[in-house]
Amino acid sequence: MTLSCQLIYLELRVTLKSMSKSPHPSQWARDSDEEDRVEAIIRGTGCWDQHIAVVDCKGDKGDWRECQKEVQLFKECMQKNRPKATIPAEKK
Secondary structure, three states, rough: HHHHHHHHHOOOOOOOHHOOOOOOOOOOOOOOOHHHHHHHHHHHHOHHHHHHHOOOOOHHOOOHHHHHHHHHHHHHHHHHHHHHHOOOOOOO
């Protein structure tokens, strides 16, 4: 799975989890540091606005499959800017 697909998948999981009655909206993450790493990766690519467009569309339409334009723009941005993406060093 490519980095852009992984990031889209993770965001969709966060969105779906936030719709549950869970007190913490993103149970997929082991802790907030993991969420912060994902955000840092996306921001590092310069594709944050496209990422937010996907999330907003999914929230508005309720089905990410209806957001193919936004997903495609995010994917293209991630592919174009992949060399800029770095994973922050893990804390020990």
